[in-house]
Amino acid sequence: MGITGGIASGVTLVARMFGELGAVVIEADQVSREVVRPGTDTYRAIVDAFGREVVAADGALDRRRLGQIVFDDPAARARLNAITHPAIRRRIWERIEQIRRDTPDAVVIVDIPLLLDTAGPETFNLDGVIVVAATPQLQVERTMRRDGLSREDAQRRLEAQRPVALKATEADWVIDNSGAIAQTRAQVETLWRELTTANN
Template sequence: MRVGLTGGIATGKSTVSRMLRNRGAAIVDADQVAREVVEPHTPGWRRIRERFGDQILLPDGFLDRKALRNVVFRDARARRDLNEILHPLIRERMMEKAEMLEKEKPERIIVFDIPLLYESGLTRWVRKVIVVYVPESVQIRRLMEREGIGEEEALRMIRAQIPIEEKKRMADCLIDNSGSLEETERQVDQLWKCLISESGFGPQ
């Protein structure tokens, strides 16, 4: 059984992903895969270097992700170019990982942890979509605190994605992460029981 996990920037998706992993889910993490496909001297790395130049490289040759992010959040064309390079590579690697996990243990729940699940049109991959939600005001505050940035930059980053209220409306399952960790854990417990029941696999 494949399900999708998404949200908005600074909604706490990684926290929920970790909770699901602790309960037995197999996680295919788009962010992790995105790092793998741009390791130095890979095809993805070479194409990004050709497009954006050496200013987005660290001294050891790895991508300076913050520098690259600063470029693409300010320039819609640059963001499209980066996505055109990365998305096919990431999708191919994610499917390879999912198929390998299913071969190892067919009776398992696989969670595709994809920040831009809706934006990338990948809902066709999964039976259900879980959205991790906080109000935009909480997103802004958390992002400012996490990144040490001002409100204007935080808003620009948030609004480069589909609004979280729209994702909330599209969700099959919703985790409201605006309260305490204990409240989120309780919601994840309930969600996990539902996923187990629907999958028919029994305890993971």
């Protein structure tokens, strides 16, 4: 299963809940860090494309600086995505295949923030998509708290993404994370029972 949502909608929280129930969780953000480690082909391609200014003092990519460069420049963002996304997709696909070989009955949850923006479930041979939703107001407030941003900057980040409400229309299941954590957990547990029953 793929799990996605929007900025500060709670995708990581919900993925962690599934992990606590027994799912094998693959995080695209973690994979994205692995594929750009110094010495990898992806790392070299990024440095070639954006210059040494995106390299931190320790030799790793300066992700914050790179983010600043691509955030307001669609062409630069497209160039970065063209470099990183194939490597990320390939690594995730390899992990899914390895898990399916080792534990065929495992429920695999792949946390991919841009699943419905840059790729579809068919890219990873997923059985369905879970969207974690929250109200836009909550997304802005959570982003402000989490990232220490002004309301204006948080709003800009939200508006740079497709609305979660639109993604929800493309989902097989929706988890509403606008309420209390206990309410979110109850929805996750209900869906987990459905998924594990279908898997048996």
